[in-house]
Amino acid sequence: MGNASKTIRIGVDVGGTNTDSVILDDSARSSSNRGVIAHFKTATTPNVTDGIETAVRTVLERSAIPHDRIACLTIGTTHFINAVVEHDARRLSKVAVIRLSKSFTREVPPFSDFPPALKEIMYGYHGYVDGGLHIDGSQESPIVEAQVIRECEKIKEKGIRSVVIAGVYAPIDDHFQQESQVRKIMKRELPSADIVCSHEISNIGFLERENASILNASILRFARRTIRGFRAAMKRLNLRCGLYLTQNDGTLVDAASAARLPIRTFSSGATNSMRGAAYLGGLDTGEKGGRTSTIVVDIGGTTSDVGVLLPSGFPRQASAYVTVAGVRINYSMPHLESIGLGGGSIVRELPGGQITVGSDSVGHFLTTDAKVFGGSTLTATDITVAAGAKIGDPSLVKDVPPSLVSAAQAKIKSLLEGIIDVMKTSPEPLPVLLVGGGSVIAPNTLEGVSQLIRPPFHDVANAVGAAISKVGGSVDLIQSTVDQTVAQAVEKAKTMAIDRAVEAGADRNTVEVAEIDTIPLQYVANQVRIIVKAIGDLASGAGDLHSVNGIAEEDEPEVDEREQEGVKARVREVPSAALNIDAYRPRIVTSKETGIPEWYVSEVDIGWLADGCYVLGCAGGGSPFPEFIQLRDQLRAGHTLRVIDSSHLSPDANIYWGGHMGSPAVSVERLAANETIDAIRELMDYLRHDSFDAVMGLEIGGANGLQPLLLGSSKHFDRPVIDADWMGRAYPTYWQTTLCVYETGQLVPCAIASGDGKHIIMTKTTDDEIVDRALRASCAEMGSRVGMAARPTTTDRVRNYGVLNTVSLAWRIGRCIARAHAKNTxxxxxxxxxxxxxxxxxxxxxxxxxxxxxxxxxxxxxxxxxxxxxxxxxxxxxxxxxxxxxxxxxxxxxxxxxxxxxxxxxxxxxxxxxxxxxxxxxxxxxxxxxxxxxxxxxxxxxxxxxxxxxxxxxxxxxxxxxxxxxxxxxxxxxxxxxxxxxxxxxxxxxxxxxxxx
Structure with missing residues (x-):
């Protein structure tokens, strides 16, 4: 029997507290109950498979649907992300990371921004082999098989069975397929290893893509065990349909693919809730003003989680980066905002008459602690009952003053309106769907809302979202527009996305393009980044259990997940007392050689400097985060960073200065390299300088604000950094400096370096502006990012033309931000x-x-x-x-x-x-x-x-x-x-x- 006649779907969502299930007839979407035949909510069990089995068995019994009519079982689970968040070493494997780049990424090694506890569990080994691409898709270096084999031997010696391969610009590598080349070699040398290629995990943004790949690799074995447990439960339930899991973006992934890419399921719960809400509210088909952006507010006992469904019916994704268990990743996840407002939020009347609601809550003790249930704590639910709702015993809140009820309701209304407004992308009113057990506390009207909808079955919206999921395919490409128009490039990407959706199991006749994003690349000519997502219905006959991934059902061993439960690993935590910011003093040491006081920059100082530099960047200059990580690691390795006051410079000091030039799109892939160091060495060679006395920054704003500390580090030139720069802020071009205000020709001779062996020296100029224009043209041919070293300057120019004490200024601004965080101000x-x-x-x-x-x-x-x-x-x-x-x-x-x-x-x-x-x-x-x-x-x-x-x-x-x-x-x-x-x-x-x- 094909899926064409199988219209019954079972959806399950496993949450931290409850496991919800529904059985839904996909052919009855237009009915008043939206095709929901039966639903059930049960407590999530320590062994999640038990809870799933109970939930599915119950809806099957309540519906009395013959098993052969069921098209698929779709599960949404937080099980995999919980293993990471909870630092559960029983479920996490150690990972080896092999990077593909001949010249770049070494200054910020793998795991650099992992929390120490998680790094201790996951870190196994890291190494480098030649490879990598440039932003235009050309090869930085070909793969050398002998290098890969040597790395395999090291991994084998350490007994590591989970490996990540991460290549620079791997997501745009359609021609050389370097990561796949390396995987093929590794599969031969390490036949039992799980090997994850970063290009299959996420998109542009090297460190975040690598981080996501590490998380994925670490939970692979646990994911396989869990999904085998799901299959074993299906066997006990006598279900022979396809088994699918829901992904972060609201689409389906078959069980075999989910076992290979479990990270795709990390944030599926929130997505299921949003899509289920829209479906139940009739906004998925154009009813009730659908086919517009819709805000979904999921109100629980403690928090309200708010997301946006796009006209495509899929959630708006978080921009740039998201954080999972303290690890920055750029994996596709829904954009959510949360506030401390729920049914259990505690209501207080402060001196002076001010009313607060939350952010603390009685949580799951609502049914014992709230007044309407005989408790003594006034909660948001009590306020709602006092206003007329039928929950618990209304007589227990009859003594709550009407003025307090009114003020608390106004506060709840204000909190919801505020968070809804944050999620909107324009001032126009949008429809809002209210779901979750705490949605009863919401008012009947909200400002900025065109419709306020409480759909039926709102308490199992997440399971409904799982049941109605579609199949998707996406691409993220950087394409050249030299031989094609942007429109032609977009069409190519659309075709690829549609094909990928069909490969994933979608019916080609139902596939449509849901999202298109076209992003020109800064400082890079004729290159455009195109992101396309296509979605469609599950194809007829797709995914029966016995044929998933070509593995026979009897070949899958039954695994009792309870065998895997156990005490979590005891991770060594280094105790750290909270920093007393007001008492903190930077370390100033008088040099025995020169008698000059020098500021030895600490890890605390670096954090404050990074935040201060971004403020002084005036929205430009680029994020200092990669430089911060690099400097922090140098300090932890025992290197020193020194800063001196300009008044302590010797009159004849020879002072080098420079910084980065180029596209941010290159910086996010190559991370931190030694381009500026190479440029300084090239200029020193040209000028026949064996050494220099101090280093100074081009601009204090943004990422370049930390560059002089990298140059002056004892790891490189071991020279003090002058507390000054040539801008006092950030500006777009190199000639917008105070040095050029007072003298012309002080930028040359100068050198630029690409970081992979290409250098250029410019010796003379007629004006300063042409220096920037000429170097930027060369920069585009050298990989679109270079380091620049300008003509060495003198003490009198620094004192007379420079903007002084700007390193101090950045530090003070960063300290203000840190103090405000520490003191909640x-x-x-x-x-x-x-x-x-x-x-x-x-x-x-x-x-x-x-x-x-x-x-x-x-x-x-x-x-x-x-x-x-x-x-x-x-x-x-x-x-x-x-x-x-x-x-x-x-x-x-x-x-x-x-x-x-x-x-x-x-x-x-x-x-x-x-x-x-x-x-x-x-x-x-x-x-x-x-x-x-x-x-x-x-x-x-x-x-x-x-x-x-x-x-x-x-x-x-x-x-x-x-x-x-x-x-x-x-x-x-x-x-x-x-x-x-x-x-x-x-x-x-x-x-x-x-x-x-």
Whole structure:
């Protein structure tokens, strides 16, 4: 009997508390019950297979459906991610990682950003072999089989049976297929090993892709045992249908593929809940205004989880990176936001009459601790009952004052409206689906919501989502547009995605393209990244149990998962006392050789510097995260990083400086290499310098702010870093420096290096701007990222032209952010930074609000665009207490517009009346802080709904006191005919070295 006549599906979702199941007739979607024949909820058991078996047996008995009518059993489970989150060494294997790159990635080794406890469980070995690609798809180096065999011998000696192969730009490697080449060799040398290729796991972003591959490899054996347990349960239930698991993106994966790629199931529970909610609410077919973006609010006992379903019916995916058990990965997962609001949220009346709801909760003790169940704790459920709901014993809350009920309901309404608004991508009202056992506490109307829908069977929406899942296929490619148009490249990607969906089991006649994203690459000509997802219905006859992966049912041994249960590994945890930030003192040591005080930078300092540099990047400069990891590892290896004050330079000091140039899309694959170090060595050779005295940064903003510490590290040149730079911020080009304000020709001779052996020296120029343009053209031919070393400078130029004490400034800003986190004062982090910089005369809070619009475009390699920020209503402000007048924002009410060219250019305040005023502009610094984290947002992180605080910092007079400074770094340098108006009076940052020496 083919699946054409099998329309019955069983869906199961295994949660941390309950296991839900439904049996659903796919042909009865238009009925009032949406085809749901039976449903059941049971407690999740320690051995999850027992709970699944109970749940499935119950719905089968309740429905009395003949087993031969069932098309498939689909399971959504958090079982695999829980093994990682819980650091369960009984279920996790040690992993060996082999990287493919001849020249890159060595400075940030595998497991670099893993939490120590998880690294101790998973780390087995790592090695390198020649290989890797460039961003244009060309080969950095071919695979050398002898190198791979040597690595296999080392892995075999260590007894490791889980291996990850990670190649630079592997996701775009359609021609050489280097990872597959290496896997073929390894399969021959290590026949019993599980070998995971990173290109099969996720997309562009080397470290995050490798991390995801490591997690996947570590749980492979446990995943196989678990899925064999599922099959054994099906055998006991006499089910012969296909077995599928739900993936993070809401599509199906057959059991054999799930056993090979268990990471695809990590976040499927939230996806199932959202898709099930839309299906039950009739929004999947265009009913009730469907085929639009829809917000799903899943309210439990402790939290409310909020996600967005796109018009395609699939969840909006998290942008950039997500974190699993403290590990950054770029695997496709739904974008979720959570707040501490649920049915068990505790309601309090504070002195002064303020009402709070949550974030603490009675949780699963609701039925004993809440007042309506005879307890003594006032909860959100009690408030709902006091307002008229029929839950528990309403007489037990009759003494709750109506004013308290009203105020608590208003707070609940405000919390839900706030989190819903954060998830929206435009101000237009959207439909909202309420699901989960705690959804009873939600009001009947919400601002910014077009419809508020509580669908039937809302308490098993996650199991319904599992039952209705479709089959998907996706591609993520970087394609050249030299010999084809962008439209042709998109069509090619669409065809590939459709073919992949069919290969995964979809009926070709039902497959449609659900998502297309086209992303031009910064600083790279004729290259475009295209991401396409296609979805379709499960094909007729797909996936009967006995034929899955070609393995006969009797060949699958029955495994009692209870044998695998046991005490989790006792991992050595290094005890660490909480850092007393106010008592912390940087280590300043007077050199015995020179008598000069030197700041020996610590791991704490590096963290603060990274956060401060991103604030000073003014939304540009790139994330300092890879540099932070590299420097942290150097400190842990015993290397030293030193900083000196510019006043301690000898008059005849020879000072080298430089930084990175190129595309961020290259940085995320090659990680940190030695390009700038190579460039300095090349320039030293050209100038016949055997050594130099100190190193200085090009710009303090963004990733380049940490580059001089890498150059000065005892691992490389072992030279002190000067507490200064040539910008005091970040700017898009190399000639936008204070050095070029005062002298022409100080950029040459200069050298650039690609990191893999290609070097260029530019010896002379007629003007400074052409240096940047010429080098960027060469950079594109050298892999689209290079290190640059400019003409060595002198002590008098540093003191007269440089922006001084900017390393100290970055450290102080980062310390403010860390202190705000430690003391829970993030709502005033901007004011703390203002005080640290010098007070409101030199820095100001410009505006507070919410991003309501983000526009982006790419032109000549630079990222252009504009964000619009709207002031929050008073009742949405987290800090309603009156601040001293000196902290009041420069502008209130209306909107703030900030255009950017890599970095923010100006801030224009627009009132509702239409009146406009420029309140800050380059060369002054404009930084946008995430109000929730207190940290800076770069252009890639700008998105609708983020609560932000805009900070203005007065620039160095090196920029503002001369006509040429404004010509190079002012508004007209970016094409805006605006007269510069200074934000305030500049106060030179206090030197950390002089203060703590």
């Amino acid at each position: 993030l709502n005033t982090v901007a004011e703390q930074i203002v005080d640290e910089i010098g007070g409101p005369s030199t820095a100001r809070v410009l505006f507070r609000g919410k991003i309501i619009s983000v526009e982006r475009r790419l032109f000549k390699g630079h990222s252009y665009g504009e964000i619009t920020i709207q002031q929050l209503p008073t009742d949405e402000e987290e800090n309603t207490s009156a601040s001293p007048s000196r902290y009041q924002p420069v502008a209130t009410g209306g909107f703030l517009k900030i255009p950017f060219k890599n970095e923010n250019i100006y801030a224009k305040h627009i009132l509702e009346s239409g009146e406009e005023k420029y309140i800050a502009m380059v060369p002054d610094l404009i930084s946008v802080l995430d109000t929730q984290s207190g940290k800076a947002l770069g252009v890639p992180e700008f998105r609708y709904g983020l609560r932000v605080t805009v900070l203005g910092i007065t620039c160095s007079p090196r920029w503002s006191d001369t006509e040429k400074g404004l010509q190079i770094g002012g508004p007209r340098a970016f094409g805006y005919d605006i007269d510069y108006v200074p934000l305030g009076a500049y106060i030179e940052p206090r030197s950390v070295i002089l203060e703590y020496a």
